[in-house]
Amino acid sequence: MGRSRQGEGQGPQADDLEAAIQGLLKESSERFKGWLAMAGPQNTELACKKVGDGHPLRLWKVSTEVEAPPHAVLQRVLRERHLWDEDLLQGKVVEALGKDTEVYRYVTDSMAPHPRREFVVLRKWHTDLPRGGCLLVSLSLDHKKLPLEAGVRAVVLTSQYLMEPCGMGRSKVTHICRTDLRGRSPDWYNKVFGHLCATELARIRDSFPALNPSGPETNL
16 A cells, blocks of 8 residues: 555665665576675675676675574564674664665674764565565665764665575575775775675574474483
């Protein structure tokens, strides 16, 4: 019912968000062809590719299996960031634009001498993908009513999560990310940023207790 009103006042960002959703679904159907794979930390799969839009930052993709169903993983990413982001200082929903779209603001700490980073993103999610899958896409929003409160405002060019069921109550989770954290060199983004994305996804995975399909353990 409220879909026609979602994103009102957000202008091109709402269109960009929908384009990101369609792009993620297309990537998934093509099984993420065209990515350069590399070794990922903490039992993750890591890859990157260049995007021909004039922006120098690479697009990064990381995936891993999580011992939880897609809806639980979506809830963890959306509403329970404090359980996996050790740098989180504060986070809140600024404005709900519908049952599956909102403006969200959060602030993270950084190691000295880098300042705290503030993020204001427009994000949208779907819980009706085939076989019970879910997705979440976010991008930075230039929100006129939210002046910078701390440090610098980072720019999320795109953040996409795809949660696909893979049996036994588990999920295959893929995160695609391209973010300008401000104050970092291009070399740092090429060598370090992708591993930070992988570490973050590993923290989400490790925030769930391991499933034991054989039942409770017994002491013999």
